[in-house]
Amino acid sequence: MDLRESPETQTFRAEVAGFVAARLPPDIRAKVLGFLRIERQDYVRWQRILNERGWGAPSWPREQGGTGWNARQRSLFEEECFVAGAPRQMPFGLSMVGPVLQAFGSEHQQKRFLPRILTMEDWWCQGYSEPGAGSDLASLTTRAERQDDVYIVNGQKTWTSFAHWANWIFCLVRTRASGKPQEGISFLLIDMTSPGVRVKPIRTLDEGADVNEVFLDDVAVPMANLVGEENRGWTIAKFLLGHERTTIAGIGTCKRLLVRLKELARSEPKRGRPLIEDPRFRDRIVKVEIDVRAHEWSLMRASSLEQAGKSIGAEASILKIRGSEIQQELSQLLMECAGPYAIPHLPEALNAEFAGETADGHGLNALAAQYLDLRKVSIYGGTNEVQKNLIARALLGSQP
Amino acid sequence: MDLRESPETQTFRAEVAGFVAARLPPDIRAKVLGFLRIERQDYVRWQRILNERGWGAPSWPREQGGTGWNARQRSLFEEECFVAGAPRQMPFGLSMVGPVLQAFGSEHQQKRFLPRILTMEDWWCQGYSEPGAGSDLASLTTRAERQDDVYIVNGQKTWTSFAHWANWIFCLVRTRASGKPQEGISFLLIDMTSPGVRVKPIRTLDEGADVNEVFLDDVAVPMANLVGEENRGWTIAKFLLGHERTTIAGIGTCKRLLVRLKELARSEPKRGRPLIEDPRFRDRIVKVEIDVRAHEWSLMRASSLEQAGKSIGAEASILKIRGSEIQQELSQLLMECAGPYAIPHLPEALNAEFAGETADGHGLNALAAQYLDLRKVSIYGGTNEVQKNLIARALLGSQP
């Protein structure tokens, strides 16, 4: 055990920070730090800037156009980008379908799709969840039937983030009705421009519409878009669940929210003094900052395990739970910073081009919406309740 | 709905407070408020003082020597006694076996036992729990076999509070092995001086020994000591569970601990000022005082239901949970008041006759032990987990 930060790590951190400071477009940065809506083109622009620098795919091997970084470097990279106000890199191509194609895809599939992920010429979305099958993935009912050289796909996916911006979706579909539920599932790539694909936005609590329902009615999908073997999609799903599990910690978001919280608590007044000097509010900041510290070190420990080639199970569940709880606590504190100005809310002011005036006149308008929106992080990606089941199973054995 | 406190209530409260102030022996009061050990004779002395005043059995009907008070008066009485430093009235006779005898006992049993409960000539204890049957009462194994005109009882009871001071124990015993577990149980009164009864103290976390194991080896119990019908003891057990459920709230202890906490936080210094002026400690006191307020009003609401002859179910479970959580929080705050003096601990100084000096020289020695000891309140009387099951069942129905 050696707990010293290596000089290389410090250099790496500085290099990333310098690059982001120099190259992140100020308009994007302003949107991100102001909790405003980020447009499709903002994500694409930033991804291309990173990709030019060779940092388009932090988790991919070099030979695929990635960086070859280890888990610790990837966390540092994420942290520096997030704190500086960069938008997140969309995970659906980079961290989901990309690694799947690298592990299970045909050479043709790899050649066709991987480069377009790096440049975001394709925008991918994920077709996993279905109405009625939230955390219980194996009960999915979307079916794909072979007809000559195509699958005919029918069904409905839901909670599909950014489906309205996507031109490709990767889906788990049922290709065999009999046998164990897990055994008849396949992994298909579907062109969103195919006839029969329909996207319907889901309006969420914060008035946003980032998630969608995706209806698939007699969608014809070429056999060539099957990844891996038919009926072996569960293996791929499990591979993905076990992949890059440390990103689930959301350390970048935690750090960004914490920095923003401290800024705001220094600028918002209470009885003529900065709010941060109020002992009870300061204590709450201190407690969450301590939580972030512990979370960061837990992440480093898990990264170190991943680096050593070990799989992380309960550790990842803990990272998920703590990361989501910390984000939620931070978002509540941010909202409370606003005081009475948490109440007025102009959803249209979340668009950067909004020209009017918000109630408070500066950046408090988005805070309550952010608080509401972040309730999702303890639900998606396996609810925190499911994560606790996994932690307990690791401690007690599967049949206690 | 009328939320005004009636003038009668105010008069009643003043009358009780006046009586306790005048008649509670100072030596007993000092022990109670100092968290010192209370002796058998202290309990008896105070019970007799109350009984002389006609207040020996707050929950009994007047014709049995009780007060005939309603639930609200009983809570007020408890509160005033506790805050003034009176020891609790032992519930095993007054609130357990007494009401059972009144409802199920023969006239002979009533005449023989009830008056001696009022004067504490008999000290009762409760033989319910067994090793291996904590919250799961129906699985008890102590058996009573009829032999001529006596039952021969064999088995072991545990967690029996004050068995070492008791001369009578009421027991649930198995009188039939077949059928549903609940159906073969009987309710027996056993003379603790009978041959074959053996009491072994259980040393607890706080170095106390208020609870005991009670071993019953071929104990002969006259048939006349069976209460109600043979094999119908479960009905009595359920009667008791549903009886006087509002006392489970522990409001007297909550209030007493809160008063003591505020006194101590005013007298203990921090940076040369009273600890209560430290904003973070004051906030913790405020939060728990608010909790006590809500708890008190919840108790008044439940008492009002009981008074109207309605049975309380989930309400009692909530009272149990909140009462125990509040007591535990208060005991932790009291311990934290002591600062570093929470660490040294002389168990012998918990006896009032201790002549030596504790580390701090005044009353901080008992606080950490009190913190440890009060962990029991979320375990006994049906663990808080079992109470939550009951609350959920009331909300969801028994088969959700």
Added chain:
Amino acid sequence: MNFSYSEEQQMLAETVMRWLAAETVVQRGFSPERWGELAELGLLGLNVDEDHGGLGATPVETLIVMQEFGRALFGQPFVSTAVVGAALLGNIGSAAQRDDMLPRIVNGSLRVALATLEPGARFDLADISTTAVRQGQSYVLNGRKAVVLHGDSAHVLIVCARTSGGQRDQDGLTLFLVDATAAGVTVRGSPTLDGQRAAEISLADVQVPLDSVLGEIGSGYVPLEWAVDRGIAALCAEAVGAMEKLMELTAEHLRTRKQFGQPIGRFQALQHRLADMQIAVEQARSMALQAAALIEHPQRNERRKALSAAKAMIGRSGHFVGQQAVQLHGGMGMTAELAVGNYFKRLTCIDMTWGNTDHHVELYGDLL
């Protein structure tokens, strides 16, 4: 003390419930129709004495009505006008002010809003920079008022301004009745997170006559605090209604939603969560009752402690119950489609109205 509804109280609750149940679309912003119906039902006179056409009811009746409003997410400016406004006018209004305004509040033709808080003052009622300067037979008001609830549908603003003393002094504050259309008054309305309305108001050389002073010059703080406490009591009752409804929705979801082949209500961890929520709701209910019981307590400190205790606890339980209701509904809880989110939003706004949990813990601590 008696916690069961009397016959009249039962009737009141049922009347409100039935009326609200008839509403098919949740109103966003102010609705003249709904307001007219409130007047017809007599509810606007709940806190007005009988001499002025009101019901002269006790705080318990307001509690009963507010609980029903909470259950139905009713978002009209009832608290501003018929609780805080009516109580304040009734308490310190001159005979002329009362005779003029109270009957119009009762018949629905007058709405008032409390314009007290200021930008940068957070929840502090005494942190007032707005000035009122005597000029001959009038006062001239200058300043800004923040987050005036329902300020853009009010005819009259009750403005708290400083006539003497330094910033954040409780002494030296005076209340004024200001016509919302008077010269120099700018009302900038905005929707709120929970679909109600609030306004930013600026006062630029606003001239008001001497008889627009409400109560005594320089002594506005005490009655203002008292009136806000009445508003807080009403909000606490509303929050309890909202939480009650969230419990019903969540319990129903646990009974019917299936996952891993069984209703999710069979999972003990979720059962215990539901129990924790219920415990929180019951504590909140006790505190709302306590607030209603002590709102008229003659000793200020006793009233203030009860009200701050209630508001602090209700803020805490509102967040917890709202958050957990969303969590237990899973992804569906995050959608605008279900009512769950709307209740959660309302509870969030209630916490942030007239002082959140932290604020009231602090106020309580000052009185400990």
Added chain:
Amino acid sequence: MNFSYSEEQQMLAETVMRWLAAETVVQRGFSPERWGELAELGLLGLNVDEDHGGLGATPVETLIVMQEFGRALFGQPFVSTAVVGAALLGNIGSAAQRDDMLPRIVNGSLRVALATLEPGARFDLADISTTAVRQGQSYVLNGRKAVVLHGDSAHVLIVCARTSGGQRDQDGLTLFLVDATAAGVTVRGSPTLDGQRAAEISLADVQVPLDSVLGEIGSGYVPLEWAVDRGIAALCAEAVGAMEKLMELTAEHLRTRKQFGQPIGRFQALQHRLADMQIAVEQARSMALQAAALIEHPQRNERRKALSAAKAMIGRSGHFVGQQAVQLHGGMGMTAELAVGNYFKRLTCIDMTWGNTDHHVELYGDLL
């Protein structure tokens, strides 16, 4: 950074573990036998440089040893002497003091205790009323020292006294090496809640020679705080070991204890509780590692923040894990028969040593 034990570290952990496993009865109070064995194992030299016969190890080795001590509830005055005492002497002791004392610490013949806190000062290291007044070639000490851990088995007390400045000033404090048997020193030992020892010490006109000054006159606060931070780091590691053990005991109980016809570990609510405990333990472990990593950080504020963060979190998780371990053991958890309660007591005492959670949250806030 690398979180796996090296071969040497693995060996160290196993050596300590095997040695502790051989202990059949938990020692209460000081044990000369155990102390001798500690010396034989070389552990007393962990924080002493090689020139003085020690191992000159890094803070990681102390962490490893303390975790094992925590698992075994080892209660000897190791931290006082071999961590805090050795580090302080090594850091600011004069050459003569180091040459004299360090080798005796290593060989087990010298124990020291830190006599700093005072009655009424709670956890404040600077709140010192004890005075040291120069009289010719000596200093005369007067005052009282509170809860001196293992003070009654120490040969030398490191006493913090005021040579200038006002009460609670950080400036003006001076450290003295005081023979525990010197005239005027009264040591009143007492057992502690967790079966260790502490002492109340009074100093009445205690004369000490000039060369008993440790470090510089008037500048004792900074090194004292540094040494206490090393003690805190050690306690954090010990707490993690204790919590680890509690997790094992509790998981085993859940697997084997049956109720309502099945192992109680089948109840999901208890599974989730166990998961919550595990989350708390893992956060605590991360913080113990952070403490060990930053204890030697050159910037005081960085060190202080890490140490206060670690202590605050470990206090909180210690209470939670201890309380829940008792709860999940049911009535049995309340008995002195099971080890659970002893771990709970130790964790409680660790929270109350050198500042509880509240105290360190406050210190952290001052540096925010």
